[in-house]
Amino acid sequence: MTEKAGASIFSRGGAALPRAVSGDGAWITDATGRRYLDAAGGAIVVGIGHGRGAVAAAAAEQMGRIAYAHGSAFTADALEAWVAELGPLLPMQHPSLYPVSGGSEAAETALKMVRAYWLAQGEPDRTVVVSRWGSYHGNTLGALDLSGRRGLRKPYEPWLGRFEHVSAAYPYRAGLPGADAIGSGAEAVAELDALLARVGPGRIAAFVAEPIVGATLAAAVPPDDYWPAVSAWCAHNKVLFVADEVMTGFGRTGTWFGVNHWNVTPDLLIAAKGATSGYWPFGFVAAAQHVADPLIASGFVHGFTYSHSIPGAAVARAVLTILRDERLVEAAATRGAQLRAALVEALADEPWVGEVRGRGLLIGIELVADRSSKAPHPRSARVTERILTAAKGQEGDGLLLYSATAQANGTDGDQLVIGPPFVIGDAELDRIARGTAAAICAVREG
Ligand SMILES: Cc1ncc(COP(=O)(O)O)c(C=O)c1O
CATH class of the missing domain: 3.40.640.10 (Type I PLP-dependent aspartate aminotransferase-like (Major domain))
Incomplete structure (x- = not known):
């Protein structure tokens, strides 16, 4: 009998993905002890925060x-x-x-x-x-x-x-x-x-x-x-x-x-x-x-x-x-307004940002190649994917963002979606705004 290969988890990231071992509030920790600020609640899922006993x-x-x-x-x-x-x-x-x-x-x-x-x-x-x-x-x-x-x-x-x-x-x-x-x-x-x-x-x-x-x-x-x-x-x-x-x-x-x-x-x-x-x-x-x-x-x-x-x-x-x-729906409204304002400020001079929008803690950033014409980056440039990778790999703690693409014409277009758990505090909010701006800037500057 020929030797059977081992089974693996079917995923886009494969073995390169970090292993999540624990979560607490807006944070996820992997098997190496690295921490990630979950600014997307996974796929905009986690409202009450991780690790709720x-x-x-x-x-x-x-x-x-x-x-x-x-x-x-x-x-x-x-x-x-x-x-x-x-x-x-x-x-x-x-x-x-x-x-x-x-x-x-x-x-x-x-x-x-x-x-x-x-x-x-x-x-x-x-x-x-x-x-x-x-x-x-x-x-x-x-x-x-x-x-x-x-x-x-x-x-x-x-x-x-x-x-x-x-x-x-x-x-x-x-x-x-x-x-x-x-x-x-x-x-x-x-x-x-x-x-x-x-x-x-x-x-x-x-x-x-x-x-x-x-x-x-x-x-x-x-x-x-x-x-x-x-x-x-x-x-x-x-x-x-x-x-x-x-x-x-x-x-x-x-x-x-x-x-x-x-x-x-x-x-x-x-x-x-x-x-x-x-x-x-x-x-x-x-x-x-x-x-x-x-x-x-x-x-x-x-x-x-x-x-x-x-x-x-x-x-x-x-x-x-x-x-x-814990009045977390109200928190999503107030934290959301705060986070959107912080993002608008942090991204004011970023030439790739066409719009920051949303309600509560569902926030979107539309990325463009040209602000005045709203022309998108070509999809082949994989701008969104590169920004997500840059944010996740940031020095110190990683920052997790969510993505959406192809909105401009069915093929081209890049967007970031931000939707952290409603329990985020001031420091985390500030980290999301600064970290997002830094990740976009890092990719733009190559
Ligand atoms: C608006 C909306 N509807 C439906 C779905 C599908 O949900 P699920 O992934 O749980 O099947 C999603 C998932 O992202 C969604 O955002």
């Missing part, structure tokens, strides 16, 4: 009693207590919650709910789902098809194409060629009206969007008239509004949910990431009562082995308790 204890306590009972056969105290505490915080009336294992599963579940809802309503021709360019809703095929990220879609195009995409609310590049971006609510409504005219009345089932675009457009905040106009258009045309709050939910933008900034009410909402702050693979769909009731009555058939996770709900509840008791 109370969350670990809640998971252990729950698993010690019961770890698994199938969601079609049982409910559980942990699920009921979590839903009772979360319900009043959700921006919708009497929602029903369907817990799953993450954001992509939540997006897939919401899509199936939309279809099943219209079947239950006796409108089987409402099959057209609309999402936006410059968006991300997940990596499974349905969620990827919703996503308007051309580079991610490209290899799988033969399997995609079920959904319609309209322009992103992305004021910085509104009207620029190749950006698929608009800068006002009126433009959004005009585009939606044109789509409706093209597909015909009674055909559009749902509009799916991130209230503030996270990783694809680096915290692009829509103009203030955008959400009121789009949500009114959805209501007027009986189109279900699905808010993807996977990144913006649970305080990230300084309010419990992103839609709170504009007081608009989704029919369905999906969340994940911050719901358990990275302590458990978890997400959910919240369906407002007027959507959930007919769905439940119609016998909506769906499920995953790990939906309705009991330890997941116990962890989600423990995270919710910390967010509330």
Whole structure:
């Protein structure tokens, strides 16, 4: 028999990646003892900070009693207590919650709910789902098809194409060629009206969007008239509004949910990431009562082995308790304003920075080759990747940033996303601003 090679973890970084061994607050320590300031909360996930013993204890306590009972056969105290505490915080009336294992599963579940809802309503021709360019809703095929990220879609195009995409609310590049971006609510409504005219009345089932675009457009905040106009258009045309709050939910933008900034009410909402702050693979769909009731009555058939996770709900509840008791949503608002101001100051004279934007602790930096024309660097220069490497390798402690690329025209474009845990202090905030500026400068100067 020939000798079998050893197995390895499938990852882009391979064996070169440092090994994370512990976390505390906004910090991660690797196996060599090197510390990293986690200015991105991983993939904009960790809100309550690393190393929270109370969350670990809640998971252990729950698993010690019961770890698994199938969601079609049982409910559980942990699920009921979590839903009772979360319900009043959700921006919708009497929602029903369907817990799953993450954001992509939540997006897939919401899509199936939309279809099943219209079947239950006796409108089987409402099959057209609309999402936006410059968006991300997940990596499974349905969620990827919703996503308007051309580079991610490209290899799988033969399997995609079920959904319609309209322009992103992305004021910085509104009207620029190749950006698929608009800068006002009126433009959004005009585009939606044109789509409706093209597909015909009674055909559009749902509009799916991130209230503030996270990783694809680096915290692009829509103009203030955008959400009121789009949500009114959805209501007027009986189109279900699905808010993807996977990144913006649970305080990230300084309010419990992103839609709170504009007081608009989704029919369905999906969340994940911050719901358990990275302590458990978890997400959910919240369906407002007027959507959930007919769905439940119609016998909506769906499920995953790990939906309705009991330890997941116990962890989600423990995270919710910390967010509330420590007033961390308020902290995200104040720390976010402070950090954005510090970044604006530190980057004021940096010629590669086109814009610093965001809300709360979801902050984006758009990098350009030329500030006045907004021309991007060519993707081949890998500016974002080089800045991330420079920041991670900084002398002393490393600095972890998150990235987004290709926003300018589907190929070119570089952005940094900053989203630390809400527990950061003044010194850490200052370190993020100075370290980010130093990393950009180091790459620019070569
Ligand atoms: C807005 C948004 N939706 C959906 C997803 C997919 O979530 P997951 O990676 O948990 O599948 C993400 C992940 O980054 C996201 O940012």
